[in-house]
C-alpha cells in the first residue's frame with residue numbers, strides 16, 4: 001500500500017459542516033486533501049443569494065489550496081446566474097450538484113430529482129458551453145429511484161467537456177442510508193469517459209484499499225462523513241499508516257482551538273458559540289466515551305462545553 005500511487009482525496013461538501021473556516025483550519029492542521037468543495041449555492045426567489053453562501057465563496061474567506069464552489073439548479077437560466085456569480089468572485093471552476101436527495105429540492109427537479117429526466121439534464125448541462133473559460137464538474141448519484149438512471153445519462157455526459165464526475169454510489173431515495181451499490185457503480189465506471197471519482201461510505205484506510213483494488217482506474221476518492229469523523233484520514237492515507245492516539249488527540253485539540261478562536265471572534269455571544277461548536281461533535285471522534293460526548297451535546301454554557309471537550313481529549 002505505502003509504495004502504490006496515491007489517488008487524490010477530495011473533501012465532500014457537507015452543508016452545515018464544511019464551511020470556509022472549517023475547510024481552512026482542516027487544511028492547516030490535517031491536510032492531505034487535493035480539493036475542497038463549498039456546500040451548494042442556490043438562487044433564491046427574486047434572483048438573490050443567501051449572505052451565508054456568498055460569504056462562503058468569497059476569495060478572502062478561503063485559504064485552501066484548491067477550492068471548487070458548488071451550485072444546485074434545475075434550469076439553464078438559474079445555472080447561468082450562479083456561474084456568473086462564481087466568475088465575478090474570481091472562481092474558474094464550478095461543480096454541479098445532481099445528487100442532493102432533499103425532498104423539497106427533488107420535487108423541483110434539483111439535485112438527484114433531475115436524474116430521471118435526461119432531457120432536462122441535457123438542457124441544464126448544455127449551459128456549460130456558454131462559459132468556455134470555466135471548468136465544470138458534476139457530482140451525482142446512481143439515480144433518484146433506480147440505480148441505472150445514471151447509465152441513461154452517460155452518452156450525454158460523455159460528450160460534454162467535463163473536468164470530472166463524482167458518483168455517490170447510492171440512489172437519491174436512499175438519502176444517506178443503506179448499502180452503497182458497487183455493482184451499479186461499476187457499470188458506470190466501465191463506460192464513463194471522464195475522470196471518475198468515487199463517493200460513499202469511505203471511512204478507513206481499509207475501505208480505501210478495498211475500493212482501489214476493485215476500481216484501480218479511479219481518478220480520486222471523495223470522502224465526507226469519514227473525514228468529519230476522522231479529519232486525519234486523508235493525511236493518514238498519504239502517510240500509509242494510521243496516527244497514534246496521542247498524535248490524533250494533539251491534532252484534534254489544535255483544530256478545535258483554531259475553530260474555537262475563530263468563532264469566538266466572529267459569533268455574537270457564548271450561546272451562538274456553543275451551538276456552532278457542538279455541531280462538529282456530531283461526527284467527530286465516534287469512539288469517544290459516550291458519556292463525555294453526551295456532556296458535550298448537553299452543554300449550554302461555554303464553561304461546561306470546554307470542560308467536557310477537555311475531558312474527551314485527555
Ligand SMILES: Cc1cc2nc3c(=O)[nH]c(=O)nc-3n(C[C@H](O)[C@H](O)[C@H](O)COP(=O)(O)O)c2cc1C
Nearest residue numbers: 012013014015039040097168200201202223224225
Ligand atoms: C449533512 C450533510 C450535508 C451535505 N451537503 C451536501 C452539499 O451541500 N452538496 C453535496 O454535493 N453533497 C452534500 N452532501 C453529500 C456528501 O457530499 C456526500 O456525497 C455523502 O455524505 C456521501 O459521502 P460520505 O459517505 O463520504 O459522507 C451532504 C451530506 C450530509 C450528510
